[in-house]
Amino acid sequence: MITKAPQHCCRLFLPRTRLVTTSSISPCRAALQAGRTTLSTRNNLTAAPAARRSLSTATDALLSPRPPALAAPAFRAANLSVPPRPALALARGLHSSRPTLLDASKSTMTQYKEKACLIGSGNWGSAIAKIVGRNVTEHDGFDREVKMWVFEEMINGEKLTEIINTKHENVKYLPNIKLPPNVKAVPDVVETCHDATVLIFVVPHQFVKGICQKLVGRIRPDARAISLIKGVDVSAMGLTLVSDLIKQNLNVDVSVLMGANIANEVAAENFCETTIGYSDPDNAEVLKKLFHTPYFRVSTVPDVAGVEICGALKNIVALGAGFVDGLRYGDNTKAAIIRLGLLEMKKFAKMFYSGVRDETFLESCGVADLITTCSGGRNRRVAEAMVTTGKPLDVLEKEMLNGQKLQGTLTAKEVYEILSRQNLTHEFPLFTVIYRISFESLPASHIVRDL
Numbered sequence: 336m337i338t339k340a341p342q343h344c345c346r347l348f349l350p351r352t353r354l355v356t357t358s359s360i361s362p363c364r365a366a367l368q369a370g371r372t373t374l375s376t377r378n379n380l381t382a383a384p385a386a387r388r389s390l391s392t393a394t395d396a397l398l399s400p401r402p403p404a405l406a407a408p409a410f411r412a413a414n415l416s417v418p419p420r421p422a423l424a425l426a427r428g429l430h431s432s433r434p435t436l437l438d439a440s441k442s443t444m445t446q447y448k449e450k451a452c453l454i455g456s457g458n459w460g461s462a463i464a465k466i467v468g469r470n471v472t473e474h475d476g477f478d479r480e481v482k483m484w485v486f487e488e489m490i491n492g493e494k495l496t497e498i499i500n501t502k503h504e505n506v507k508y509l510p511n512i513k514l515p516p517n518v519k520a521v522p523d524v525v526e527t528c529h530d531a532t533v534l535i536f537v538v539p540h541q542f543v544k545g546i547c548q549k550l551v552g553r554i555r556p557d558a559r560a561i562s563l564i565k566g567v568d569v570s571a572m573g574l575t576l577v578s579d580l581i582k583q584n585l586n587v588d589v590s591v592l593m594g595a596n597i598a599n600e601v602a603a604e605n606f607c608e609t610t611i612g613y614s615d616p617d618n619a620e621v622l623k624k625l626f627h628t629p630y631f632r633v634s635t636v637p638d639v640a641g642v643e644i645c646g647a648l649k650n651i652v653a654l655g656a657g658f659v660d661g662l663r664y665g666d667n668t669k670a671a672i673i674r675l676g677l678l679e680m681k682k683f684a685k686m687f688y689s690g691v692r693d694e695t696f697l698e699s700c701g702v703a704d705l706i707t708t709c710s711g712g713r714n715r716r717v718a719e720a721m722v723t724t725g726k727p728l729d730v731l732e733k734e735m736l737n738g739q740k741l742q743g744t745l746t747a748k749e750v751y752e753i754l755s756r757q758n759l760t761h762e763f764p765l766f767t768v769i770y771r772i773s774f775e776s777l778p779a780s781h782i783v784r785d786l
């Protein structure tokens with residue numbers, strides 16, 4: 336049973352330390368809120384394009400005689416349950432390939448089918464494609480084809496998309512694992528997404544902004560999204576969750592999925608758990624069907640920000656665990672880094688976002704992901720090698736990961752930037768020392784000295 340989500344608020348830190356709060360309970364409400372924020376700060380700041388776009392969408396919806404974007408809230412206001420997707424689609428007046436009112440009255444309405452697509456095909460993207468590709472064939476109500484956007488590259492003179500579509504294997508990012516044949520690799524991101532109702536974002540976080548920009552106005556208006564991306568976005572505007580970035584650009588509801596999920600182990604079907612953070616219970620229901628398997632156990636919690644911040648920040652702690660391993664300090668020290676890391680993750684989440692739940696940190700996305708990443712993750716492995724070889728992290732990332740990307744290094748930089756802008760580094764000594772060891776040539780032994 337999926338319970339209704341409370342309203343989450345995120346505090347966005349802006350230049351000149353202005354604090355602005357935006358609501359994220361529904362796209363329409365968020366749009367209005369974002370717009371209000373923009374208007375109220377117009378004298379001090381240039382209005383964000385996404386916020387301006389959101390405001391005009393929301394205002395259009397309010398002024399239109401049959402406001403499409405207000406369909407779902409209107410059903411709620413009338414104390415009716417939210418309509419099933421076909422009714423919602425009708426209320427939103429979608430294009431003609433959808434069931435029409437006329438069809439419905441003649442009882443010829445074709446069955447509404449969810450259509451999932453994947454934006455990303457790296458190590459985790461491919462492991463999750465295996466699960467989603469199989470689940471859409473095992474549950475009713477899903478289109479069997481799952482398109483997967485692949486950042487095209489040549490492997491021994493052959494396109495990666497062609498290899499995936501013929502061998503059904505991502506030979507570069509997830510070798511020796513067969514993908515279901517209904518997963519179709521597509522090199523064009525718009526073609527991948529244009530007819531999907533569920534957009535699964537699973538790219539390294541540095542690429543998500545550019546991808547969203549390509550998708551603006553090119554997706555179905557009734558689509559929903561889920562982000563599996565572990566990272567945050569930092570710009571002159573402040574800190575933005577990846578889920579909020581997607582929501583602001585595409586005006587869709589965004590859930591998140593994070594957990595103790597090293598891709599190769601999930602692909603081998605070794606049992607593990609994961610956490611979906613949601614704000615719309617209807618979406619959580621569909622997403623659970625799409626991801627849950629007996630070996631990949633999904634829990635749902637009404638806490639998007641809490642789940643997502645856990646996923647992003649644990650990668651910084653993993654670098655710390657790697658430094659400790661490189662120094663051969665032993666398991667007690669590593670356990671201390673994990674515990675202190677968990678405390679800073681929680682403090683950061685609660686300081687920057689209201690509505691984050693304590694219980695979230697005990698889910699798979701919290702303590703369990705910390706443990707797994709600090710044992711078997713890429714961030715830990717590369718950080719250990721930095722200590723043992725003396726080479727910089729970016730060099731080792733290229734040497735050791737065959738095109739896979741570290742997320743902890745950029746996140747450490749981004750979080751440090753936010754903390755130093757707000758004069759908060761002293762409140763987060765672990766995050767701060769990990770940044771300094773990674774980027775300011777501080778000797779790794781400071782990992783314990785500076786705490």
Ligand SMILES: NC(=O)C1=CN([C@@H]2O[C@H](COP(=O)(O)OP(=O)(O)OC[C@H]3O[C@@H](n4cnc5c(N)ncnc54)[C@H](O)[C@@H]3O)[C@@H](O)[C@H]2O)C=CC1
Pocket residue numbers: 455456457458459460461485486487508537538539540542563564565566596597598599738739740741742
């Ligand atoms: N690998 C893992 O075990 C897990 C990863 N994650 C998260 O999933 C997200 C995606 O990671 P992975 O699938 O592991 O990716 P990866 O690190 O294995 O692969 C990198 C991906 O980035 C693509 N790429 C390279 N240059 C690009 C560009 N300019 N534009 C767009 N894409 C480009 C590559 O084609 C490749 O698909 C990350 O946020 C990661 O933290 C989450 C759970 C487990």
Ligand SMILES: O=C(CO)COP(=O)(O)O
Pocket residue numbers: 565594595596597598650653704707708711712713714715741742
């Ligand atoms: O997020 C992960 C496991 O849950 C993977 O972590 P790494 O990116 O450090 O490999």
